Amino acid sequence: MKKLRCYPSQGVSFKTLSILFLLCCINSPSYSQKPLVLGIHPYRSIRILEKKFTPLTAYLSKELGQKVVLRVGTSYQEHIDAIGQDQIDIAYMGPVPYIDLVNQYGVKPLLACQVTNGSPTFEGIIVTRKDNSATSLAEIKGDFSFVDPQSTMGYILPAYMLLHDNPEILKKKHYQFLKSHENVALGVLAGDFEAGAVKESVYHTYEKRGLKQLVATPAVAEHLFVASSKIEERLIPILRQAFFKLKESPEGQGIMQAIKPTITDFIPISDSDYDSLRHIVDELAIAGIPE
């Protein structure tokens, strides 16, 4: 007796595949809406920034129930323009770019301000070599090194201090921009620059190699996350809460430390928290800085 074999007809196979496909679509995590874009200013290489912010985008996607994707601007100005013109939905910003954003495009919904080592403010350090006898900014006679014209710690605040204590360096343009805080520290140590402005963490890294603190810059409010004006309003409190509760879980702490190891919390912030820096930026603008 012949064994009976059953072969599915083409129609049955298509139907089965369709059902399987639908089941897959139902079971896989999907976000019906258009993904939200988290924009980052290019303060490090794109690969490093992707590594730093990918855990946050995954977390925000989960909290919002809407996919959040990461984009890195090619310049600070592009980043300011992107959030200013609402081309991106959420932006991570330094204090000075934030002031520029408000000056150019008006106030955006503020989400959260980062707290580093328990402080919502940060300061820069003006450094020189340990074998330099100078004890104040006024005693600096040689070249000065800054980070970037958009850098709060690496240019705006030290330039403001130089404007008051040693304006000759700015007038005679005895300075250079070295693109990174580490470069400034090494440039000073190498003896190519008499002094330079760096963020605190970089100063501590290079202190044992012969760097000395000359003076600290005024403290200003930390980096912050802002939202686009066009983002759905219901998402803003969810986003804020998502940031505020990061410290409560080890997973959240890991997400914060991935961005920066010293971040300990995210707290509410208002535009007025940047008034002191705004005053500095305005004063520099009057003096024609940055050009």
Place this chain on the structure above:
Amino acid sequence: MNKSFFAKNQIKYWSGLVLVSITLVVIAWSAISSFHDAQVTEIKLDSKNHIQFFSDIIHEKLQDKNYTSVETLLPHWGEQYDLHVAEVTLIMANGFILGEYHSKENPAHKLLFSTTIPYSYKGSADLHLVVDLTSIYTRTRHLINVFGIIIVISTLILAFMMWLFIRKHSLAIELTNRSQLLTKAVAELKSEISAVVPHFKWT
């Protein structure tokens, strides 16, 4: 054959063997030495090319005031390249070490290369490269051991063969001498017997 004549020749044979051994040692030594020198020359050339290549890169980076990439370049140089780099140090004009690399082992045999990299109008830095020659010396030592063993073994084989040859010849000479003596003794005996028994008939 004269025994003393052969004894004199024996000295010649052994001297010949010693000469052959010495020649083998000299040939092996010169081969190993030229191999060693060729290896060292190759490493010298490679190191000069490397230091030139890296000093060009460093020059460009210092000219751009890109100190961090110089700082990271030197360990990368030490770790990634096949050249046996023991140390790389970039010392700025004020004595500050901008970047350095030190291998884990302290080499017993090394070569030092240095070059000065001027940049901008007033800057300069000294690049020092220490190349580890231990692997070359190890290879040379290995070759010396191999050649040494080959020479010793071949000398022993030659000596054994020569000893066999000499022994064979001395035995042959001994045999000839003894048979000559025997023949002589027989002749003497014959003459003595003939004197005593004149009509003795030899069968």
